[in-house]
Amino acid sequence: ALTDKLSRLVKEMRGQARITESNVQDMLREVRMALLEADVALPVVRDFITRVKDKALGQEVMSSLSPGQVLVSIVNRELAATMGEGVSDINLAAQPPAVILMAGLQGAGKTTTTAKLAKHLIEKRKKKVLTVSSDVYRPAAIEQLKTVTKQAGAEWFPSTSEQKPVDIALAALDYARKHFFDVLLVDTAGRLAIDEALMAEIKALHAVLNPVETLFVVDAMQGQDAINTAKAFKEALPLTGIILTKTDGDSRGGAALSVRQITGAPIKFSGTSEKIDGLEVFDAQRHAGRILGMGDILALVEQVTAGVDMEAAQKLAAKMKSGSGFDLDDFLSQLQQMKSMGGLSSLLEKLPAQMAAKAGQVDMNKAEKDIRRKEGIIQSMTPLERRKPELIKATRKRRIAAGSGVQVQDVNRLLNEFEQMQGMMKKMKGGGMMKMMKRMGG
Numbered sequence: 242a243l244t245d246k247l248s249r250l251v252k253e254m255r256g257q258a259r260i261t262e263s264n265v266q267d268m269l270r271e272v273r274m275a276l277l278e279a280d281v282a283l284p285v286v287r288d289f290i291t292r293v294k295d296k297a298l299g300q301e302v303m304s305s306l307s308p309g310q311v312l313v314s315i316v317n318r319e320l321a322a323t324m325g326e327g328v329s330d331i332n333l334a335a336q337p338p339a340v341i342l343m344a345g346l347q348g349a350g351k352t353t354t355t356a357k358l359a360k361h362l363i364e365k366r367k368k369k370v371l372t373v374s375s376d377v378y379r380p381a382a383i384e385q386l387k388t389v390t391k392q393a394g395a396e397w398f399p400s401t402s403e404q405k406p407v408d409i410a411l412a413a414l415d416y417a418r419k420h421f422f423d424v425l426l427v428d429t430a431g432r433l434a435i436d437e438a439l440m441a442e443i444k445a446l447h448a449v450l451n452p453v454e455t456l457f458v459v460d461a462m463q464g465q466d467a468i469n470t471a472k473a474f475k476e477a478l479p480l481t482g483i484i485l486t487k488t489d490g491d492s493r494g495g496a497a498l499s500v501r502q503i504t505g506a507p508i509k510f511s512g513t514s515e516k517i518d519g520l521e522v523f524d525a526q527r528h529a530g531r532i533l534g535m536g537d538i539l540a541l542v543e544q545v546t547a548g549v550d551m552e553a554a555q556k557l558a559a560k561m562k563s564g565s566g567f568d569l570d571d572f573l574s575q576l577q578q579m580k581s582m583g584g585l586s587s588l589l590e591k592l593p594a595q596m597a598a599k600a601g602q603v604d605m606n607k608a609e610k611d612i613r614r615k616e617g618i619i620q621s622m623t624p625l626e627r628r629k630p631e632l633i634k635a636t637r638k639r640r641i642a643a644g645s646g647v648q649v650q651d652v653n654r655l656l657n658e659f660e661q662m663q664g665m666m667k668k669m670k671g672g673g674m675m676k677m678m679k680r681m682g683g
């Protein structure tokens with residue numbers, strides 16, 4: 242048909258579009274904001290943006306994608322590639338016992354992670370594991386390691402605050418050799434900030450232990466300062482890997498990119514809870530989505546282009562920009578888009594880990610039924626009510642409830658939800674996401 246031909250022609254023309262110096266600037270500014278909001282250190286952001294720009298410039302914009310979509314996917318891929326590079330499990334290729342030295346600031350999660358790793362090595366790698374603490378400054382820290390080691394099902398080598406850290410390490414190493422342990426995990430004293438004496442101490446430990454892995458444990462919630470900590474540890478020790486803890490927290494975890502870039506060491510695992518089994522192989526793809534604050538953006542972009550009415554999305558974005566606000570019609574079209582994006586359960590897989598875990602507790606059939614019911618409620622409203630939800634008082638609520646076959650409290654619930662969404666939309670306004678959506682629309 243003629244119209245088919247026409248739309249193919251338009252697509253082909255779009256296919257010739259390139260990312261140019263002029264159309265990339267604004268978009269890169271949004272990306273830069275997103276990275277800074279995620280607490281990626283400033284010099285790392287600059288460096289990253291330069292790399293993305295080099296990759297993006299002149300890139301062909303294929304098929305029906307807009308330059309915005311292509312750029313976002315380049316950013317996503319570059320983030321994931323940078324953070325995922327060289328990832329591998331714990332290296333144990335050494336004459337047993339393979340020694341693993343844990344380094345990092347106080348409170349980063351060294352002691353907890355020592356036990357988590359012990360459990361991992363026992364269960365997944367079938368190793369015989371010994372732990373020891375050289376934290377002679379805080380007797381409680383030694384006791385803490387004893388407790389969590391027991392939980393891990395590993396053996397703990399006793400140490401006391403009267404001993405010297407190097408002597409503790411040598412005694413543990415000797416014991417591990419004599420008792421045929423495969424792995425010796427050495428938990429060390431924390432530093433509140435970079436401290437010369439403590440740096441000298443961990444260097445000395447490294448020298449006598451000759452560890453096969455020297456792991457830098459870092460809190461995902463650490464902000465701009467992560468870069469200084471990482472630099473100091475990298476200068477002191479030949480780091481072989483990073484463990485990113487507390488990824489179950491609220492932060493977007495930009496420290497991962499900073500620390501990866503500064504140390505050059507691969508991020509091997511992430512800590513996902515305080516519990517002993519809260520350790521996962523680091524998932525760079527997922528973490529990239531989290532840093533961008535947009536889940537698995539690439540997959541989502543694909544689904545969005547396949548299922549969502551771009552015109553509606555653009556209209557919404559334009560409306561937001563003009564300040565006329567988010568109304569119930571917009572809410573309805575969001576609900577409908579949720580359905581058209583290939584079902585809720587497939588969308589679920591694209592969410593960042595934390596959100597997915599929460600959403601995973603939801604019964605999907607029930608959730609889809611719920612969407613249909615909400616649609617029904619909004620459809621029972623007059624156009625005026627949809628534009629001015631504040632008009633909906635008791636009488637109107639009763640009429641709407643009767644019209645859509647629900648209770649008044651269901652109408653109330655929907656209106657509450659709408660208000661929450663509206664609040665979120667207000668916050669996002671000017672915050673990059675809508676602008677990015679708009680550009681993605683073409």
Ligand code: GDP
Pocket residue numbers: 345346347348349350351352353354431486487488489490511512513514515519
């Ligand atoms: P260290 O000073 O480096 O040995 O840190 P600790 O292992 O004592 O951990 C400091 C605090 O962080 C403790 O309260 C831990 O329970 C907590 N923690 C460690 N790793 C994680 C994690 O991945 N998630 C959460 N939520 N808490 C963690």
Ligand code: MG
Pocket residue numbers: 351352353376382428429431
């Ligand atoms: Mg500790």
